[in-house]
Amino acid sequence: MQKFDALIIGSGIGGLECAYILARSGMSVCVVEKNAVVGGSLQSFKRGEDEFDTGFHYVGALAKGEILERLFSFFGLMELPWHQLDRDGFDEVFLKDKSYLLSNGHTAFAERLSSYFPNSSEEIKRYSAFLKDVGSKITDPLLKEGNGLSSLNELFLCNAYNFLKESVGEGALLDVISGTSLKLELNRPTLPLYTFAQINNSFVQSAWRLRGRGSQITETLANSIEKMGGFIMRGWQAVEIKEDNGVCSSVEVCRAKNTESLFADYIISDLTPQTTLKLLKESGSVRKIFRRRINKLEQTYGFFTLNLRLKKDAVPYVNRNRYYYTPELRSVWDVKDESAKGKVCGLLITQQVPKEGERFATYMDILTPMSYAEVAKWADTTVGHRGEEYREFKERKAEECLALAERIIPHLRESVERCYTSTPLTYRDYIGAPEGTAYGIRKDCNSIEKTLLAPKSPLKNLFFTGQNLNLHGILGTSLTALLTCSQILGRESVVRFLK
């Protein structure tokens, strides 16, 4: 019989960080991952000699003393080859045939925006000061003993769009401030101000890519866990969580025809809560009403992604991300609904950092939001067996994205050596994300008690972690890993680790 102090299901960054924290506190840990490689959305993949990332393009708040730097120092991730984006233009937003650069640092950010919108400089200063305040409200309670997170409640309950409308008015400024936001789903009626402000603030602080593949993050975490004596079972799928009198007694895992039962005092699931509940096939403790509530939660959109290998010395490397929106789009806040109609109206264009001293990019990713409905008719197919119609559909979509991207990168199509594409179905099948969602459960400021999930489950020793709980993204899942482990170790112990 295999028994651990803690068993973690899923090796996304959230699961690995929980395993790391618990192993550092002296517990025996085991991570079970259904795929052959760890990382979930942060895994990289190879096509011949080319290597691409899936769910990593850039992170914020990694400069000395900023929140992600403090977390990544603890996790041993600051040694990775981080590469800072241009401080005077880490993101560029293309809107209605004009382009706007966003600068790092709250003062420079406000000054740069004011140069585009001189009549709104007071509103911009107030908005920038607001972001800074949110950043410290979120960071302080997590890193200092004694404080709770109650000061954040009002941010969860506040509607982001209404707040922005009141702060800067509707129009171009609101769109520019929101224009780098394909890294979250802008949904007018539901998006909590917390999600918008927390993510945007971290990037206004500082913005970073990795030199080399994004999977270095999760590979490094996995190596550290193994060095501390932890086990990582790659290629093993959790198929059932067994319950005995309100306590998880074991987790059944299988690989090919082999099945094993793993026992642990604590179980942490990095899977979506829906999937976790499916694994709890027979449970007297999980009431039907709870299952119904979880199963009714909506998912944020997924992405159609182009991974491009570029011809040698054809496309200069640009040390920033570019967000392009079609001039016909009324507002960037309409991207979600327009994409749901099958239109390509917003692109995130990002490049991998080239080798030291090289001026040209070798790899470029182009992402556009895609609703699951667009690919739902292939829902019963699996990777590599979706048929000719699906292939043609992807080709058409890729062509549309490239044509739009050429509006800001002339002759891009001629510069492409190879092009690989993926849809929400790809994410669904590799990572197990329902409907191939990119950012997990849609949080709703009007129904925050239902959509914001706590790490605690109805079972005493079963906990949730990962992007579905609090906030998505690398920063969001890292903060959530702390919250999850606080339930097991106590908040003070976790806070002390970070000092």
Ligand SMILES: Cc1cc2nc3c(=O)[nH]c(=O)nc-3n(C[C@H](O)[C@H](O)[C@H](O)COP(=O)(O)OP(=O)(O)OC[C@H]3O[C@@H](n4cnc5c(N)ncnc54)[C@H](O)[C@@H]3O)c2cc1C
């Ligand atoms: C296209 C895209 C671009 C993104 N870009 C960025 C970015 O630039 N910056 C940023 O900060 N964030 C970005 N994100 C978001 C970020 O990648 C995610 O928020 C984060 O990686 C989610 O981590 P997680 O721990 O919640 O788990 P996930 O990554 O969802 O991992 C869950 C793991 O569980 C495994 N699993 C599932 N079922 C089972 C089972 N039954 N048994 C065992 N294992 C199982 C899966 O294989 C997977 O490895 C992006 C996401 C996407 C999709």
